[in-house]
Amino acid sequence: MNLQHVIQSQQFSVPNLMELFGRTRQMETIVRRGGTRDYDDKIMASLFYKPSTRTRFSFESAMYRLGGKVLSTESAKSFSSAIEGEQLEDTIRIIANYCDVIVLRHNEEGGAQRAAAVSPVPIINAGDGGGGQHPTLALLDLYTIYNECKTLDGLSVAMIGALDTGRTVRSLAYLLSKFERVKLYFLAPPEMQIKQDIINHLQEHDVSFQLESDPSEIIPKVDVVYQTRIDRERLQGKEVDLSQYNINPDMLKRMKSDAIIMHPLPRSVEIDPVVDRDPRAAYFRQSQNGLFVRMALLTMLFDKE
Amino acid sequence: MNLQHVIQSQQFSVPNLMELFGRTRQMETIVRRGGTRDYDDKIMASLFYKPSTRTRFSFESAMYRLGGKVLSTESAKSFSSAIEGEQLEDTIRIIANYCDVIVLRHNEEGGAQRAAAVSPVPIINAGDGGGGQHPTLALLDLYTIYNECKTLDGLSVAMIGALDTGRTVRSLAYLLSKFERVKLYFLAPPEMQIKQDIINHLQEHDVSFQLESDPSEIIPKVDVVYQTRIDRERLQGKEVDLSQYNINPDMLKRMKSDAIIMHPLPRSVEIDPVVDRDPRAAYFRQSQNGLFVRMALLTMLFDKE
Amino acid sequence: MNLQHVIQSQQFSVPNLMELFGRTRQMETIVRRGGTRDYDDKIMASLFYKPSTRTRFSFESAMYRLGGKVLSTESAKSFSSAIEGEQLEDTIRIIANYCDVIVLRHNEEGGAQRAAAVSPVPIINAGDGGGGQHPTLALLDLYTIYNECKTLDGLSVAMIGALDTGRTVRSLAYLLSKFERVKLYFLAPPEMQIKQDIINHLQEHDVSFQLESDPSEIIPKVDVVYQTRIDRERLQGKEVDLSQYNINPDMLKRMKSDAIIMHPLPRSVEIDPVVDRDPRAAYFRQSQNGLFVRMALLTMLFDKE
Numbered sequence: 001m002n003l004q005h006v007i008q009s010q011q012f013s014v015p016n017l018m019e020l021f022g023r024t025r026q027m028e029t030i031v032r033r034g035g036t037r038d039y040d041d042k043i044m045a046s047l048f049y050k051p052s053t054r055t056r057f058s059f060e061s062a063m064y065r066l067g068g069k070v071l072s073t074e075s076a077k078s079f080s081s082a083i084e085g086e087q088l089e090d091t092i093r094i095i096a097n098y099c100d101v102i103v104l105r106h107n108e109e110g111g112a113q114r115a116a117a118v119s120p121v122p123i124i125n126a127g128d129g130g131g132g133q134h135p136t137l138a139l140l141d142l143y144t145i146y147n148e149c150k151t152l153d154g155l156s157v158a159m160i161g162a163l164d165t166g167r168t169v170r171s172l173a174y175l176l177s178k179f180e181r182v183k184l185y186f187l188a189p190p191e192m193q194i195k196q197d198i199i200n201h202l203q204e205h206d207v208s209f210q211l212e213s214d215p216s217e218i219i220p221k222v223d224v225v226y227q228t229r230i231d232r233e234r235l236q237g238k239e240v241d242l243s244q245y246n247i248n249p250d251m252l253k254r255m256k257s258d259a260i261i262m263h264p265l266p267r268s269v270e271i272d273p274v275v276d277r278d279p280r281a282a283y284f285r286q287s288q289n290g291l292f293v294r295m296a297l298l299t300m301l302f303d304k305e
Numbered sequence: 306m307n308l309q310h311v312i313q314s315q316q317f318s319v320p321n322l323m324e325l326f327g328r329t330r331q332m333e334t335i336v337r338r339g340g341t342r343d344y345d346d347k348i349m350a351s352l353f354y355k356p357s358t359r360t361r362f363s364f365e366s367a368m369y370r371l372g373g374k375v376l377s378t379e380s381a382k383s384f385s386s387a388i389e390g391e392q393l394e395d396t397i398r399i400i401a402n403y404c405d406v407i408v409l410r411h412n413e414e415g416g417a418q419r420a421a422a423v424s425p426v427p428i429i430n431a432g433d434g435g436g437g438q439h440p441t442l443a444l445l446d447l448y449t450i451y452n453e454c455k456t457l458d459g460l461s462v463a464m465i466g467a468l469d470t471g472r473t474v475r476s477l478a479y480l481l482s483k484f485e486r487v488k489l490y491f492l493a494p495p496e497m498q499i500k501q502d503i504i505n506h507l508q509e510h511d512v513s514f515q516l517e518s519d520p521s522e523i524i525p526k527v528d529v530v531y532q533t534r535i536d537r538e539r540l541q542g543k544e545v546d547l548s549q550y551n552i553n554p555d556m557l558k559r560m561k562s563d564a565i566i567m568h569p570l571p572r573s574v575e576i577d578p579v580v581d582r583d584p585r586a587a588y589f590r591q592s593q594n595g596l597f598v599r600m601a602l603l604t605m606l607f608d609k610e
Numbered sequence: 611m612n613l614q615h616v617i618q619s620q621q622f623s624v625p626n627l628m629e630l631f632g633r634t635r636q637m638e639t640i641v642r643r644g645g646t647r648d649y650d651d652k653i654m655a656s657l658f659y660k661p662s663t664r665t666r667f668s669f670e671s672a673m674y675r676l677g678g679k680v681l682s683t684e685s686a687k688s689f690s691s692a693i694e695g696e697q698l699e700d701t702i703r704i705i706a707n708y709c710d711v712i713v714l715r716h717n718e719e720g721g722a723q724r725a726a727a728v729s730p731v732p733i734i735n736a737g738d739g740g741g742g743q744h745p746t747l748a749l750l751d752l753y754t755i756y757n758e759c760k761t762l763d764g765l766s767v768a769m770i771g772a773l774d775t776g777r778t779v780r781s782l783a784y785l786l787s788k789f790e791r792v793k794l795y796f797l798a799p800p801e802m803q804i805k806q807d808i809i810n811h812l813q814e815h816d817v818s819f820q821l822e823s824d825p826s827e828i829i830p831k832v833d834v835v836y837q838t839r840i841d842r843e844r845l846q847g848k849e850v851d852l853s854q855y856n857i858n859p860d861m862l863k864r865m866k867s868d869a870i871i872m873h874p875l876p877r878s879v880e881i882d883p884v885v886d887r888d889p890r891a892a893y894f895r896q897s898q899n900g901l902f903v904r905m906a907l908l909t910m911l912f913d914k915e
Contacts, residue, residue: 034346041644057376061403064374069674071667097898098671288402339651362681366708369679593707
């Protein structure tokens with residue numbers, strides 16, 4: 001696979017994903033053995049216009065485990081002459097002189113695409129704008145399902161939360177639609193249901209899906225519960241019992257014994273801490289997979305050069 | 306010694322301290338020879354919720370001199386979703402996936418203990434809250450006395466400054482109370498004297514001590530003068546001559562010829578810059594010891610794994 | 611050459627500059643081959659009181675390409691006890707314990723000189739105050755002219771923009787005055803012309819120069835066009851056509867075929883993006899030279915130890 005930039009999750013075909021996941025699995029082994037020095041001449045620049053300590057650390061740890069080095073800015077928006085109207089394109093052209101790959105979290109939708117258009121080194125999109133893409137998150141989510149369920153075909157996946165604004169569920173729905181006999185359940189208060197563009201996409205691709213506001217009958221059927229946060233303030237004045245969307249011991253009892261629970265983290269009240277001790281709680285493994293997937297992506301970008 | 310986390314200075318017994326100081330001395334040699342690569346597969350995360358450039362650089366330099374790598378956030382409080390109410394415990398669980406040790410400076414007292422309770426990798430407390438612990442500071446202070454005076458038994462130590470709020474003097478008093486025939490002098494305006502909890506602790510451990518507001522008769526007797534800052538504004542409206550607490554050429558003349566002067570730095574007016582040239586001025590050597598002590602602690606955490 | 615600190619561009623004699631540029635050229639080769647590990651026991655501290663992501667990344671990348679390690683603070687002014695009145699001198703004495711070289715961007719003019727006066731490790735001035743020095747910028751500018759034009763003697767150089775406040779043009783004028791038969795043209799609205807101190811310097815050194823507000827007749831004569839930004843707001847209420855100072859296809863046509871266009875970047879409207887495609891546009895090569903010049907300076911500081 002000739003991987004030049006990582007801009008959006010949709011750019012990956014099923015064979016691409018399988019190559020990525022094969023490499024990801026190798027990275028688990030490499031990390032367990034203490035990392036490699038194979039890429040010790042490589043420099044990664046973390047160019048974060050908006051701060052995100054966890055995402056940044058995950059990328060930088062990936063680079064370190066590969067033997068490489070890291071240039072880092074936590075909050076370029078507050079710290080650079082970006083405020084003086086410097087163009088992203090010029091910044092990228094300059095910073096590309098100092099590194100071998102740029103991990104970009106930009107504050108505007110489409111920022112990563114603009115950067116890739118001028119950059120002589122690979123760009124990895126680490127989130128661009130509120131409504132934009134964050135492809136490595138979607139890829140680590142998909143890898144987690146693949147790794148835990150041993151397949152991506154024929155799965156039933158429930159997504160819970162504020163689905164209209166949830167970037168992770170939207171991206172995951174797109175990615176899952178590439179696989180066979182997937183069944184998606186969107187569980188949310190009607191005000192927060194998944195948007196029409198996703199519904200259209202699923203219909204075009206003949207993906208089976210169902211919209212529900214009551215999770216109780218769906219939960220026992222699914223292989224994956226993908227839980228996200230619900231912003232309580234958005235429902236002010238409405239009589240909605242949000243606790244029905246929480247994962248607690250009662251909901252655990254109704255889940256399949258081999259189902260898994262995912263969450264992009266950080267969580268708020270929507271997952272009871274007692275759930276952490278259940279082997280089906282996959283969300284901390286999921287966050288660890290971020291390291292392996294990002295290592296795999298970096299090697300795919302470097303090896304092709 | 307089986308060292309799992311470094312949370313508070315009191316956790317170290319006298320034999321533990323001696324093992325630490327033995328390693329610390331080895332680190333001086335290693336640094337003089339250009340460092341080691343023995344730990345080049347290790348990653349340290351500097352997770353500073355409150356900024357402290359000097360403390361952070363000291364830890365990160367220690368890790369680099371050992372051959373390791375560093376993930377770093379200068380001000381996680383302003384930069385992360387911490388502001389959205391993310392739990393410290395979840396943050397630690399996630400970041401532990403990306404590193405082999407976490408150096409945590411948290412803004413709340415007890416933060417390091419909470420982190421250690423859930424972390425699969427060692428936590429080093431780099432300060433938690435204003436009234437909390439900062440054990441590596443206390444350890445480097447104690448090592449400095451040990452290294453300069455060649456013993457910790459039988460010493461007379463004067464502590465000067467705002468002793469009621471001074472974290473460093475409080476911790477050092479605790480640590481010194483573990484040694485034989487130590488005599489402590491607390492020199493401060495009455496409004497700023499050492500608090501009752503320390504007095505109780507010293508009495509319980511039969512440590513000889515004395516509280517004084519006038520340093521003049523004490524200074525000629527002591528082996529160590531531990532100087533700290535006095536916040537002038539706290540004494541507004543009071544007629545106190547704070548200059549009597551300053552270290553200046555006049556006070557130098559009255560000190561023992563083999564005494565040492567320490568200060569946690571940064572200093573304000575309480576040490577005259579001309580004192581810097583006196584061989585008894587140990588405060589810059591003290592700050593350098595921070596590097597060696599932190600290197601030693603890191604090796605103790607890594608070697609036991 | 612015995613290089614101890616890099617504080618101001620004037621400290622370099624012509625033979626010093628030639629040694630630096632010889633090393634700079636070697637660094638280009640080293641980077642093309644993936645860098646070196648010769649300095650992998652060295653630690654550089656980036657101590658930026660004012661943020662500048664591009665300058666910082668350039669220095670840090672230089673250190674990494676040499677095999678070294680980096681301590682970094684993006685904005686020490688907002689992050690450290692500097693705000694409590696800590697003295698720069700004490701900060702430098704302490705941080706020098708943790709590293710082998712300090713790259714300092716201070717907010718006050720003369721900060722780098724003060725740091726060098728007390729520092730046991732080399733200080734590199736990465737900009738001190740608005741009116742202060744930024745010697746590595748001037749050196750990379752001069753190297754770019756040398757590298758592109760194959761000589762520094764006998765060149766005609768036009769500088770355009772707000773020349774009174776422009777640090778880069780002032781420094782470059784000083785450096786160019788060291789070479790033979792150089793001719794300088796200062797092209798700016800009269801309100802923004804180069805200041806008298808530079809004029810005096812050029813007269814004392816018998817350097818040929820000319821002040822003009824209309825660039826049209828000068829541009830066809832010069833080997834180098836050094837373009838800088840004009841702050842439009844400074845000319846409010848005045849009837850000045852600033853577009854005459856912009857570099858656009860029309861001005862390109864009037865330039866010599868082997869002239870080069872330089873700019874310290876970031877640019878605003880003063881260089882039309884279509885100019886980027888012209889081979890005479892040297893500003894991105896210029897920014898890349900920053901990496902090589904900084905690598906060369908670091909090796910000169912390290913090798914002499």
